[in-house]
Amino acid sequence: MRFMRYLVIYDITDDNLRLRVAETLKDYGLSHIQYSAFVGALRRNKLNSLMVDLRRLIGDATENVQIYPLCDACFRGRRMIGKPKRYELDEESGKPKAAYF
């Protein structure tokens, strides 16, 4: 079963929920590329499992997560403006902290 690359972007107002979504995405091995964006490769069954986990977290809340597959051509065509930031979850507070490259 082959991997596919996905870009996950979220717009979550609730601080606690946003943290739990970020931790979930990190648990699936995705990389935290922006404050509200992760990217990484997943097998199809892992994507399905991730969606189940995210739906369980979000529930009926007015919050939004979007997942876009990125084929090799789309990924190669990406552009970056400004500086990349690297996010890590702070061990104590669990909140994302930006570490600059």
Next chain:
Amino acid sequence: MRFMRYLVIYDITDDNLRLRVAETLKDYGLSHIQYSAFVGALRRNKLNSLMVDLRRLIGDATENVQIYPLCDACFRGRRMIGKPKRYELDEESGKPKAAYF
């Protein structure tokens, strides 16, 4: 010259700069799909012009904008969890306000 669809995501700490980036993306006809994400189709020359404008805005600031092309297959493969939000810039403050579908 044909259109290509792009997803633009940004991670901008400075409130004023973030607003100016959002207004620029709106001026290029892109749709505000999340607090820090726009999507829309651009001709190649418009994409280049947008990148010039964004580089001028960002300058040397430690801020980050990423642009991903989305081919038809990638766009069709998108998944959404939770509720879509629609953003509009408030006429008075110029700040984004979420309008829920």
